[in-house]
Amino acid sequence: MDIQLLTLILFTGAICAGLLGSLTGLGGGVIIIPLLTLGLGFDMRFAVGSALVTSIATSSGAATAYLREKVTNIRIGMFLEIGTTVGAVVGALVAMYLPVNVIMLIYGIVLVFSAVMTVRKKNTDGNTSPADPLAVRMKLNGSFPAKQGTKNYNVHNVAGGFSLMWIAGVLSGILGIGSGALKVLAMDTVMKIPFKVSTTTSNFMVGVTAAASAVIYLQRGYIDPVLAMPIVPGVLLGSFIGSKILMKVNTKILRIIFAILLAFLAMQMIYRSLS
Amino acid sequence: MTTETLIGKSLRAGVIAAMTLTVVGGVIYLFQHHGITIAIAQNSNAAFTGTATYLRELSTIIPRIAQFDGAAIIQLGVIVLIATPVLRVVMSLISFVIEKDKLYIAISAIVLIVILGNMIFGLH
Numbered sequence: 020m021d022i023q024l025l026t027l028i029l030f031t032g033a034i035c036a037g038l039l040g041s042l043t044g045l046g047g048g049v050i051i052i053p054l055l056t057l058g059l060g061f062d063m064r065f066a067v068g069s070a071l072v073t074s075i076a077t078s079s080g081a082a083t084a085y086l087r088e089k090v091t092n093i094r095i096g097m098f099l100e101i102g103t104t105v106g107a108v109v110g111a112l113v114a115m116y117l118p119v120n121v122i123m124l125i126y127g128i129v130l131v132f133s134a135v136m137t138v139r140k141k142n143t144d145g146n147t148s149p150a151d152p153l154a155v156r157m158k159l160n161g162s163f164p165a166k167q168g169t170k171n172y173n174v175h176n177v178a179g180g181f182s183l184m185w186i187a188g189v190l191s192g193i194l195g196i197g198s199g200a201l202k203v204l205a206m207d208t209v210m211k212i213p214f215k216v217s218t219t220t221s222n223f224m225v226g227v228t229a230a231a232s233a234v235i236y237l238q239r240g241y242i243d244p245v246l247a248m249p250i251v252p253g254v255l256l257g258s259f260i261g262s263k264i265l266m267k268v269n270t271k272i273l274r275i276i277f278a279i280l281l282a283f284l285a286m287q288m289i290y291r292s293l294s
Numbered sequence: 295m296t297t298e299t300l301i302g303k304s305l306r307a308g309v310i311a312a313m314t315l316t317v318v319g320g321v322i323y324l325f326q327h328h329g330i331t332i333a334i335a336q337n338s339n340a341a342f343t344g345t346a347t348y349l350r351e352l353s354t355i356i357p358r359i360a361q362f363d364g365a366a367i368i369q370l371g372v373i374v375l376i377a378t379p380v381l382r383v384v385m386s387l388i389s390f391v392i393e394k395d396k397l398y399i400a401i402s403a404i405v406l407i408v409i410l411g412n413m414i415f416g417l418h
Contacts, residue, residue, distance in 0.1 A: 020331055020332050021329070021331055021332075022324065022327060022329075022330050022331065022332055023324065025332055026320070026324065062342055064342055064344070072372055072375065072376075075375055075376060075378065075379060076312075076375060078379060079305060079308070079309050079312075079375065079378040079379060079382075080309060082302075082305055082382065083302070083305055083306045083309050093386050094398060097383070097386060097398060097401050097402050097405060098398075098401055100383075100405045101401060101404055101405055101408075104405055104408040104409055104412075105408055108408065108412050157397070158395075158397075158398075223382070226378070226379035226382070227379045227380075227382070227383060227405065227409070229379070230376050230377075230378075230379040230380050230409060231408060231409045231412055232412070233376045234376065234412065234413040235412070237350060237372070237373070237376070238350050238351065239344060239350070240343070240344020240345040240346075240347070240349070240350050241344060241345075242345065242349075242369075242372060243345050244319070244323070244345065244349060244364075244365040244366075244368035244369050244372070245323070245332065245365070247316060247368055247369070247371070247372050248316055248317075248319065248320035248323060248368045249320070251312060251313060251316040251368075251371060251372065251375060252313050252316055252317050252320075255309060255312070255313050
């Protein structure tokens with residue numbers, strides 16, 4: 020393929036990946052992997068390397084949308100990062116011994132799951148029922164600015180959330196994605212954190228988790244500069260815009276389209292891995 | 295300036311640097327490789343070779359930048375990008391030190407040690 024055309028296709032795909040990744044907290048890797056493997060026929064390993072770059076760019080691009088971050092709960096993010104970073108290192112080492120079709124199959128399953136998480140019923144207000152005593156001790160409960168003034172929320176089931184984060188880290192190391200879907204599941208469904216807080220905190224964590232395994236992939240030659248060149252600026256731009264939108268508009272229709280797209284890609288990926 | 299604004303500004307600087315390097319490197323690369331076609335392996339059973347060896351380590355990337363090697367400049371941009379979340383952890387650690395929050399100083403330090411340890415030791 021002509022290099023100018025390839026750059027243009029990847030740049031467009033990267034803007035979409037950054038936009039959707041930051042809006043949903045899932046990280047942009049879920050879009051980039053199918054674009055590279057199913058769409059353009061690149062090796063899964065180059066796709067995983069590019070997905071890592073995408074995940075970090077989504078995270079950092081979203082973070083720069085605001086100079087002062089009032090929604091992200093850095094304490095929750097940092098505490099859970101212990102689980103995800105250790106998991107990510109384990110995952111990156113395990114990935115070396117996994118055949119490519121097994122990685123594709125795992126990825127397909129994660130995509131199905133991401134599709135479901137995209138259209139989940141959102142927990143907007145946060146839960147104010149008594150918090151997990153551990154959450155009190157760890158100072159995880161917080162508040163965030165909403166239209167009707169500051170909203171407080173209490174954090175539940177800290178141990179459950181933490182164990183899921185470990186699995187999210189392992190998957191992230193294997194697939195190069197930030198495993199945002201599992202992170203959002205852990206924070207939203209298990210720990211009962213309101214969605215704006217879980218989405219932005221997931222965005223923060225996706226970058227840190229991806230950085231933990233990125234160097235291993237760089238040294239193995241999975242990160243290709245020809246692919247990174249359009250992906251980095253595209254994703255940064257997309258995620259910057261995405262996080263500006265997140266705080267303002269209702270993204271329901273966008274989420275439904277995203278979920279259908281993910282489900283379709285998941286089937287393709289699973290079919291490919293089994294044939 | 296509050297620590298929050300400081301974290302925001304340094305993160306923004308890192309992102310702008312990463313973006314500039316990849317775009318400048320990209321323009322140079324496209325100029326140097328004008329009109330080439332990228333061979334995409336259709337045969338998935340073919341051995342995976344990865345990128346050129348010099349693009350895998352910072353120590354071999356840096357010398358190529360002086361020679362205006364587009365690919366090396368892009369790769370430096372990627373490395374700066376990888377460093378931005380690490381910077382965010384470092385800055386949060388500093389803000390916990392300022393707040394004298396011992397529990398979170400310890401937690402941020404553990405996260406930082408895992409990441410940096412992996413970068414330095416977990417490599418070959």
